[in-house]
Amino acid sequence: MLELRNLRKRFGSLTAVDGLSLALRPGEVFGLLGPNGAGKSTTISMMVGLLEPDEGSVVLHHDNREHSPQHAHVRAMLGLAPQSLAIYDELSAIENLRFFANLYGIRGRDAITRAQNALALTGLSDRAHDRAKVFSGGMKRRLNLACALLHRPRLVLMDEPTAGVDPQSRNALFDIVRTLQADGVTVVYCTHYMEEAEKLCDRVAVVDRGRLLAIGTVHELINAHGGPSELVLEHDSAPGTLARSPVTDPIPELAAAIAKGGLRSATIQRPTLENVFLNLTGRSLRD
Numbered sequence: 001m002l003e004l005r006n007l008r009k010r011f012g013s014l015t016a017v018d019g020l021s022l023a024l025r026p027g028e029v030f031g032l033l034g035p036n037g038a039g040k041s042t043t044i045s046m047m048v049g050l051l052e053p054d055e056g057s058v059v060l061h062h063d064n065r066e067h068s069p070q071h072a073h074v075r076a077m078l079g080l081a082p083q084s085l086a087i088y089d090e091l092s093a094i095e096n097l098r099f100f101a102n103l104y105g106i107r108g109r110d111a112i113t114r115a116q117n118a119l120a121l122t123g124l125s126d127r128a129h130d131r132a133k134v135f136s137g138g139m140k141r142r143l144n145l146a147c148a149l150l151h152r153p154r155l156v157l158m159d160e161p162t163a164g165v166d167p168q169s170r171n172a173l174f175d176i177v178r179t180l181q182a183d184g185v186t187v188v189y190c191t192h193y194m195e196e197a198e199k200l201c202d203r204v205a206v207v208d209r210g211r212l213l214a215i216g217t218v219h220e221l222i223n224a225h226g227g228p229s230e231l232v233l234e235h236d237s238a239p240g241t242l243a244r245s246p247v248t249d250p251i252p253e254l255a256a257a258i259a260k261g262g263l264r265s266a267t268i269q270r271p272t273l274e275n276v277f278l279n280l281t282g283r284s285l286r287d
């Protein structure tokens, strides 16, 4: 579908993307997970042909041939919802959509139908005639995404789609991702929120300082790099005090603790992608 081969991008002395190789599979939701400055947006810009790599290449597989994203006809297969919102505050939602439809060469009745469909998909139909500037952060993000979907791309790249978004709009965005996937669209989902990667993505690439640290399903990543689970016990003798111990196989340990008696509460905390990142880098994913 789309492949990155040893991709490298420098800004002066800073190497933002440092030899990144990976291949997207058709129809998957692929997460790019990394902290601020990891090189996610730079990678996305090269994926869609907005930035030229210094080294390496981006290859789009289409019609049994390899293409560069610089080619207009393969670029039309891509839709980007950029991290910095690309919508016009002074235009209404429907005007924004019709403007972008025109850029894609979609006009007349077709432009209106597609704009209406995009509004429906993103839950903005009843706000069609309101100017974007009165929209909440979440509504702006949804409109930003709607603009990227008008030309029915086969690969949609969403860069931090939940930045500045309220919980309701976040859930709406998750639903849109699932709808796109059900339609066979491949999605690249860029985020520094591990919960979103865990919830949505079929596979995740963990990136830091422009490098790929690990790639796989969430389950694979946690198994390989998450470390042990934690058994958290609270004893009747010391209410409010939680005793934590790392355990490789928590179920028998828990059973033993219960058999011993005197427990007030017990939980098993499985490792998360946060542990994966911590174990791979020695740092937390969060700022």
Ligand SMILES: Nc1ncnc2c1ncn2[C@@H]1O[C@H](COP(=O)(O)OP(=O)(O)OP(=O)(O)O)[C@@H](O)[C@H]1O
Pocket (backbone or CB within 6 Å): 011, 014, 016, 034, 035, 036, 037, 038, 039, 040, 041, 042, 043, 083, 160, 192
């Ligand atoms: N046009 C540019 N000129 C100079 N430096 C840049 C430019 N674009 C990005 N950088 C630098 O490259 C590094 C990677 O930036 P990038 O925006 O790709 O990271 P990111 O993973 O998207 O981060 P965030 O989570 O904050 O969006 C950062 O150190 C950034 O400051």
Ligand SMILES: [Mg+2]
Pocket (backbone or CB within 6 Å): 040, 041, 042, 083, 159, 160
């Ligand atoms: Mg970014």
